[in-house]
Amino acid sequence: MAEYVWRHDLKGEAERLRLMSDLLDPPSRFHLSETGVGIGWRCLEIGAGNGSLSQWLAQRVGPTGHVIASDIRTDLMQGIAASNLEVRKFDVVNDEPSDAPYDLIAIRALLHHLPERRAVVSKVVRWLKPGGYLFVQEPDFYPTWTVEPLSQKRFWEQFIQWAAAHQIDYYVGRSIPAWLQAEGLIDISSEGHAILYNGGSPFAEWWDYGIREVADKLKAESGISQATLDEFYDLSRDPDYWTTTIAFTATTAQRRTGS
Ligand SMILES: C[S@@+](CC[C@H](N)C(=O)[O-])C[C@H]1O[C@@H](n2cnc3c(N)ncnc32)[C@H](O)[C@@H]1O
Numbered sequence: 001m002a003e004y005v006w007r008h009d010l011k012g013e014a015e016r017l018r019l020m021s022d023l024l025d026p027p028s029r030f031h032l033s034e035t036g037v038g039i040g041w042r043c044l045e046i047g048a049g050n051g052s053l054s055q056w057l058a059q060r061v062g063p064t065g066h067v068i069a070s071d072i073r074t075d076l077m078q079g080i081a082a083s084n085l086e087v088r089k090f091d092v093v094n095d096e097p098s099d100a101p102y103d104l105i106a107i108r109a110l111l112h113h114l115p116e117r118r119a120v121v122s123k124v125v126r127w128l129k130p131g132g133y134l135f136v137q138e139p140d141f142y143p144t145w146t147v148e149p150l151s152q153k154r155f156w157e158q159f160i161q162w163a164a165a166h167q168i169d170y171y172v173g174r175s176i177p178a179w180l181q182a183e184g185l186i187d188i189s190s191e192g193h194a195i196l197y198n199g200g201s202p203f204a205e206w207w208d209y210g211i212r213e214v215a216d217k218l219k220a221e222s223g224i225s226q227a228t229l230d231e232f233y234d235l236s237r238d239p240d241y242w243t244t245t246i247a248f249t250a251t252t253a254q255r256r257t258g259s
Contacts, residue, residue, distance in 0.1 A: 004113055005166055006213060008073045014050070016209035017076060019202050020109065021052035024248065027193055028053055028108055028137055031250040032060075034189075035133040040064040041103040046092045046124065047071055047110030051080040057106070058085040068097075092120055100127035108137040109248075111176075115167040118179060125183040128255040134185065136251045140173035143194045143244040152235065155228050156245060159211075162222035173249030185253035194247035199238035207245065208236040 006013060032053075037043065039062045045054045047070075054069030061067060063084055069077055070090035077087045090097070093116050105124050111117040121136075128134060144156035160170050177190040197203035211218070211232060218224045235241045 004072070005163075005168065005217075006210065008076055010213045012209040012213055014076055016206060016213070017049045019206040019209065021050060023195075023203055023206060024108065024137070025052055025056065027248065027250060028106075028135075029056055031137070031252055032057070032104075032106065032135055035104060035135065035252060035254075037061065037104050037133070042099075043067045043104040043106065044097065044100075044102045044127065045069050045106045045108075046090070047107060049076060049109075051077040051085075051087065053106060053108060054085060055080040055082065057104075058082040068099075070097075092124070097127060101129040102127055102132055103129055104133045104135065106135045108135075109139065111136065111138050112169050112172045117169065117172060121176075121179050122183060125180070125185065125255065130255055131257040132255050134180065134253050134255075136176050136180075137248055138173040138176060138251075139170055140192055140247045140249050141170040141245065142174075143247055147243055147245060151228060151231060152243070155224060155232060158222045158224050159218065162218060162224075165221070170246075173247065173251075176249060176251040177253075180251065180253040184256065186256055188251065188253040190249060190251040192247040192249045194244050196242055196244045198243075199236050199241045204236045208233065 037060050041061045042065060043057050043061060048054050051069040054067050058067040061084060066084050068086045068088050069080065070088040072091045074087050074089050093114060105128060111120065114120055141160055147153040147156055163170055173192060177188050180188050195203055215229055
């Protein structure tokens with residue numbers, strides 16, 4: 001198994017995941033609400049990070065429902081708790097859940113990190129109840145193709161190439177709907193949400209954390225120079241600099257009732 005790059009023990013990772021929750025929970029909740037998730041549902045979140053989305057799901061399903069917030073590392077989930085919320089150490093590549101099937105399985109910002117991403121999709125589809133829903137929200141980095149100045153566009157190209165060498169697929173968001181169709185899921189809906197943000201905003205801060213955590217690796221392995229990184233950090237703090245780097249593709253699909 002490839003090593004997960006943004007490990008929880010990296011300096012700044014808890015804060016990066018907190019920013020990620022703040023930025024992504026509102027659109028994730030919107031799409032999850034569209035499934036009708038509610039009282040009594042049994043849900044599994046995979047790669048839950050700090051568990052913010054599972055905490056929200058636990059409120060939705062009420063005391064008769066059950067939510068499992070699972071991750072290979074559960075150390076950042078100390079902040080979540082509810083009587084119907086279970087925190088579970090779980091490796092989606094190598095483990096099988098003992099209590100499948102579920103009404104809803106949610107995956108956000110995980111598959112792009114997993115070399116086994118396609119096989120994982122096949123696997124999790126089998127853990128859905130007939131009529132159950134799968135929600136997958138993953139990045140697609142096509143907005144980086146438009147980044148200015150040219151030096152920063154080049155930075156993102158090198159970053160994406162470096163990530164690919166670590167078996168991270170930053171374009172996976174666009175593949176998910178076809179994969180779910182091939183798995184026999186129905187009522188597939190998918191949309192990308194590309195955020196325009198300026199320096200100093202929470203989104204810029206999120207990227208600043210993410211890049212600083214891997215800066216040494218980037219310099220050693222990708223040819224990205226300290227000068228390019230310094231320009232990136234400066235722009236990340238510049239309120240007059242607006243850019244767009246990442247779209248999150250949210251895909252929802254349902255298992256056939258008779259399957
Ligand atoms: C980028 S974070 C996203 C966290 C959360 N889903 C969010 O969107 O805020 C990816 C998470 O996946 C977890 N992870 C990595 N490999 C995993 C695996 N094989 N099985 C389960 N979780 C995994 C990491 O520990 C990390 O918490």
